[in-house]
Amino acid sequence: MINCIAVDDEFLALEIIENYVSKCPFLELVTTFSSPLEALPLLNSGKCDLLLLDINMPDVNGLDFLNAIQNPPLVILTTAYPQFALAGFEADVVDYLVKPFSFERFLKAIQKAQIRLGTTAENTPDYLFIRSAHRMVRVDLEDILMVEGKKDYVAVHTWDQVIETLMTLTALLERLPAKDFIRVHRSFIVALNKITSIERNIIYIGDQKVPIGDLFRDELLRRIG
Template structure:
């Protein structure tokens, strides 16, 4: 397990220190280093991020203001030179509050808290979808799904064991699936990113299946497959 993390800090020296610390922790994967909150906002729109190492006092938009602007913010560890901001850290439910200069031992403690919180959150999260087909209710685990195909007023769920025709729309079912695991590739197809074998031209290979990829979805799919 690795937590995708982003460093948001406008000080190059602090960025370097945090980057070295992140690389020393096998549980962490550095997705990006951002100079301000606005740059970080763009990263969050295209990447799946689990944890932020966030400076508070930054130009244009403070770290606190940035977190408050997010509908579903990732886990947050505040990193700042100003101890007076500690109370504001509680307001956004920050996991920890690190004062610069940060010692690695203190950083390591904060990372342990993040890992524990993430695992606890995962245990509570729904990992399946319930569908009705053939007058029966089926539980389909997310990790069993290969792809979904729209067919008129129905959606065909193709899993490792079976294929089920379920009444509904692709959009409705896509909203029930985790965005970091599934992606729309065509007006008629949603795929499991974890099942992708390769992408070639305008086709994607998933196990024994080859599906078309629309040009309008190809860039997003390429970005997701880099994770």
């Protein structure tokens, strides 16, 4: 269980975070604060694993506030101002979420925090069971090339078969390890270690082509260095 607190001067922003955290059974939202100064005693107590922190607040700038914490926890910045991203990463934050952010993007940031905290189990299975028609099909993660979202179903592509399931693309992404898979298009997830090459807006996995969506390009380029 990861204990986290959220600091944001906007009530709606805190409400969204509370909703997202409630969907993650491995997260415990200890409390929320509308003022960073009110949060300081709790943060200095060392009883918080993760801080979800806004940047532009009336009392103090979020980045300046980080410097006031004696033993800061891991931090995910949540802000409407993308121009502070570089300063955020220089402060060694886990991730930088630009409002409004989706649950999928929030979950990806949390998974990064899990890795930093070492809370991902070392014996996490290297396979999934996927319901297809009336069967539960075992799929080894190493065999997955990509996942394709269709109109009414999702197709999991491996080297030798395509498994169709009624799961949504987002639900399946939540079950895949974030360090190995990435969403590159609203209809595609790919295995990073299966990418053969990238040319303009196309990912090649062997002789298969996967489009890159504009909204996903920056994260893909960051992940592949």
